Amino acid sequence: MLGAKDIAFLLVGVGIKLLLWPAYHSTDFEVHRNWLAITNSLPLSKWYYEDRSEWTLDYPPFFAWFEWALSLAAQWWDPRIVQLDNLGYATGSCVAFQRLTVMVSELVLFSALGRFVQASGGTKQSKIAAALMFLSPGFMFVDHVHFQYNGFLFGIMVYSLVFAMEGHDLLAGTTFAVLLCFKHIFMYIAPAYFIYLAAGYCAVFRTRRRQPVGRCDLDVGASAQRLAKLGAAVVVVFAVAFGPFAVLRQLPQLASRLFPFKRGLCHAYWAPNFWALYAFADRLLILASRFVPAIGHAIDLSGLAASTRGLVGDTSFAVLPDIPPAATFIATLLAQIPAYAVLIRGSSSSGSRNKKRRSGSQRFIQSVVLCAYASYMFGWHVHEKAILLILAPLGLLTAAPTQGTLRMFAVLSTAGYYSLFPLLFGSQExxxxxxxLLIWVLCSLALLKSDRGLSAWHCLLRAERLYVLGHIPLFIATELLPSCAFGRLQFLPLALVSVYTALGVTYSWLGLIHEFVL
Structure with a gap:
């Protein structure tokens, strides 16, 4: 049941988001309007073949059904919304419908965060962490301006993590399977789920009589039974989602929509990860070649026009070696090793059953954070919006963080949310x-407390404070200076944002590895 304070907070949040109503919306607005039309106007057999618009349906089946459910309301609200040939339709009624559906669907996140607060004992710090997540700049920018449904999707993710906190591991795994059938980007954190469920749920150990204290044997029968339960739950979820398309023999077509590998290494705007630093280093070497003859003679600049300029497509580099998709896959797997180490270390912890469960669920969330980090840092064609996949589970850990965790959260949240600024490029926004961002950062730095009672700002080292404050001159240089100030280097403002925030993202990644693993 919602209390008066919960309702008041929800109304405040809705009021703030209503103020964003007239703001810019990206092409994603038309993407989702087109998906409403596809699922409403066409039979199931044609959903993943329709291509009269360039914004074809490329999310898993559960999200397609979600769009279908919304389309029933859209047909009643304004029938023109669900007309296939009505491309680019964005009248006031259409904008109102799609903005409202984002707010209504975000109630899933609100409900999940309420359950998180209960699972955390209803502490003041857990309430602050939940409030900061619900009103995070990420959801504000990406959902309520740029236009997507991440609040709804991350609400399902939070539910899954909270179920693990409560000890309902089977329900946590089943909910995550449902989430994968809504949006496949969550595959990035699937390894953490796999290891956690295999070790924490499926593996059952028994202490036999006359056995040394602390030694347990694997109960093969009970473990097999739990494995069968988990496997059956996952199979049922995927059968419901993909079964109809398997019957229609459309799985290859569906797979081609879900995994378009023809896109280049870097997105149009370099997501602030390792490859952004790599691409920027390539640009610096190109500039150096004009002043250092030895470098200029050693490289071939004939393909410079096609090199790292932030375009979607095959990304090639003028100086540094080109990166094939296989290399990013291997780098991601290697970078996920710390996430596995967190789970292995957690499985050997001692203490009471409740203490081990709390410790295990916390380490599970830590491993999810590091798994998401690895994919973000080294993945192929990473979108800047994927930073939410790290910040959401990390935000849950701020309910009772160590000083180191809170420091890294402060650095990452400032850099990560600032890296979303290029999504909103209009002067009105x-x-x-x-x-x-300013209000949210100030609130998080002041209100979030470490396990020793220090605020996030007081936890930061001097260099970390300077880095956070460095976003102010970055804002002045990249947002307030006229474009003519950069002359021929028109891509420089975006590159500066990408590189500066990438430094913060990388630093916080290394810091959290040290905090969680070492």
Whole structure:
């Protein structure tokens, strides 16, 4: 049951998001309008073949059914929304419908965070962590301006993590399987789930009589039974999602939509990860070649026009070696090793059953964070919006963080949310994004407390404080200076944002590895 304070907070949140109503919306707005039309106007057999718009359906089946459910309401609200040939339709009624559906669907996140607060004992710190997540600049920018449904999807993710906190591991795994059938980007954190469920749920150990204290044997029968339960639950979920398309023999077509590998290494705007630093280093070497003859003679600049300029497509480099998809896959797997180490270390912890469960669920969330980090840092064609996949589970850990965890969260959240600024490039959105991020950062730095009672700001080292404050001159240089100030280097403002925030993302990644593993 929602209390008066919960309702008041929800209304405040809705009020803030209503103020963003007239703001810019990206092409994703038309993407989802087109998906409403596809699922409403066409039979199931044609959903993943329809291509009269370039914004074809490329999410898993559960999200397609979600769009279908919304389309029933859209047909009643304004029938023109669900007309296939009505491309680019964005009248006031259409904008109103799609903005409202984002707010309504985000109630899943609100409900999940309420359960998280209960699972955390209803502490003041857990309430602050939940409030900061619900009103995070990420959801504000990406969902309520740029336009997507991440609040709804991450609400399902939070539910899954909270189920693990409560000891309902089978329900946690089943919920995660459902989430994968909504959006396949969550595959990035699947390894953490696999190891956690295999070791924490499926493996059952028994202590036999006359056996040394602390030694347990694997109960093969009970373990096999739990494995069968988990496997059956996952199979049922995927059968419900993909079964109809298997019957229609459309799985290859569906797979081609879900995994378009023809895109280049870097997105149009370099997501602030390792490859952004790599691409920027390539640009610096190109510039150096003009002043250092030895470098200029050693490289071939004939393909410079096609090199790292932030375009979607095959990304090639002028100086540094090109990166094939296989290399990013191997790098991601290697970078996920710390996540596995967290789970292995957690499985050997001692103490009471409740203490081990709390410790195990916390380490599970830590492993999810590091798994998401690895994919973000080294994945192929990473979108800047994927930073939410790290910040959401990490935000749950701020309910009772160590000083090191809180420091890294402060650095990452500032850099990560600032890295979303290029999504909102209009002059009308300039004061909005600046005010939203500034207020949120100030609140998080002041209100979040470490396990020793220190605020996030007081936990930060001097260099970390300077880095956080460095976003102010970065904002002035990249947002307030006229474009003519950069001359022929028109891509420089985006590159500066990408590189500066990538430094913070990388630093916080290394810091959390040290905090969680060492």
């Amino acid at each position: 300039l004061p909005i994004k600046a005010a939203v």
